[in-house]
Amino acid sequence: MTAQLLLTGATGRLGSLVAAELNRQGIGWRAFARRTDAALSLGASNVVQGDFHNLASVAKAVEAIRTVILIAGDAPDQELQEINVVNAAKQAGVQYIVKLSAQSAGLNPPASFGRKHIQVEQAIKDSGLQWTFIRPVFFQQSFLLFADSVQKNNKIILPAGKGAAAFVDARDVAQCLVKTASEAGHAGKVYTLTGPQSLTFAQAAFAIGDSRGRPVGYIAPPAFIARIVLPKVSGMPKWLAMEVIDLLQAISRGAQSKVTGDVQMLLGKPPRDFKSFAAEHVQSFKSV
Numbered sequence: 122m123t124a125q126l127l128l129t130g131a132t133g134r135l136g137s138l139v140a141a142e143l144n145r146q147g148i149g150w151r152a153f154a155r156r157t158d159a160a161l162s163l164g165a166s167n168v169v170q171g172d173f174h175n176l177a178s179v180a181k182a183v184e185a186i187r188t189v190i191l192i193a194g195d196a197p198d199q200e201l202q203e204i205n206v207v208n209a210a211k212q213a214g215v216q217y218i219v220k221l222s223a224q225s226a227g228l229n230p231p232a233s234f235g236r237k238h239i240q241v242e243q244a245i246k247d248s249g250l251q252w253t254f255i256r257p258v259f260f261q262q263s264f265l266l267f268a269d270s271v272q273k274n275n276k277i278i279l280p281a282g283k284g285a286a287a288f289v290d291a292r293d294v295a296q297c298l299v300k301t302a303s304e305a306g307h308a309g310k311v312y313t314l315t316g317p318q319s320l321t322f323a324q325a326a327f328a329i330g331d332s333r334g335r336p337v338g339y340i341a342p343p344a345f346i347a348r349i350v351l352p353k354v355s356g357m358p359k360w361l362a363m364e365v366i367d368l369l370q371a372i373s374r375g376a377q378s379k380v381t382g383d384v385q386m387l388l389g390k391p392p393r394d395f396k397s398f399a400a401e402h403v404q405s406f407k408s409v
């Protein structure tokens with residue numbers, strides 16, 4: 122039997138965790154991917170090779186599909202890429218979309234990456250398809266992006282001030298995506314996924330330092346300095362660096378500090394905590 126579940130973005134950081142969870146549960150899935158070999162190696166039952174910008178490939182991907190887990194990467198036109206999938210899904214008679222969104226889409230007004238995610242959420246609502254929106258806060262795994270700075274300088278330098286965030290483990294996010302896509306009762310629901318406690322970046326840096334046995338400091342430059350420096354030192358394109366700074370500024374104002382019970386409610390177990398993340402990734406943060 123061909124898979125009735127389509128996963129987009131399977132070859133990405135979060136998507137590959139979703140793929141692993143689908144495989145663990147023995148759920149067959151089709152991948153829509155730019156790289157067929159990579160998607161097959163992640164365990165896809167079959168792959169439709171394509172690109173979100175190529176409408177013919179998107180239409181092929183949703184053929185005979187019942188449920189779509191919609192994940193895309195951050196891009197200047199991310200909302201248009203995802204809306205191409207929504208339109209094709211409606212056309213093909215797909216019943217249900219589980220959209221990976223972001224907590225920042227639920228802020229009033231939405232901030233940073235959330236401004237694109239909220240447009241996709243609206244398009245899905247307008248489509249008449251059944252939907253669930255999964256809105257995680259900042260992933261614990263995103264700290265791996267700062268591993269280089271921790272290894273070389275023993276510091277995390279980000280403009281998040283003294284703001285705290287309830288950093289969530291991306292594996293919990295992946296499990297919640299699969300849970301909501303594979304059982305009834307989640308249509309029309311919005312889940313905001315967080316970890317079990319809210320930490321400032323200074324506390325997160327301390328936890329990383331504690332786990333590797335060498336302190337890690339946190340420096341919070343003003344946003345106007347970060348806007349000049351971050352694109353140069355991070356290698357990120359300027360638009361992406363601006364979105365990241367915008368998110369960190371929202372966090373500095375407390376936008377992601379609230380802990381929710383949604384992971385516990387969906388998975389029947391407490392969310393993974395930051396200390397465990399730091400311990401599991403101790404090698405990535407060791408000094409060079």
Ligand SMILES: NC(=O)c1ccc[n+]([C@@H]2O[C@H](COP(=O)([O-])OP(=O)(O)OC[C@H]3O[C@@H](n4cnc5c(N)ncnc54)[C@H](OP(=O)(O)O)[C@@H]3O)[C@@H](O)[C@H]2O)c1
Binds near residue numbers: 171194202261263
């Ligand atoms: N990181 C966080 O803290 C956080 C928090 C909340 C929400 N989110 C959201 O999580 C989502 C996924 O993040 P991620 O880190 O997993 O992203 P990622 O690693 O960049 O993965 C993006 C995926 O989308 C695919 N893709 C990109 N452009 C494509 C195109 N034009 N056509 C077809 N496929 C394309 C990529 O394929 P290739 O492998 O071919 O590149 C990859 O599979 C984002 O929407 C982000 O806003 C992230």
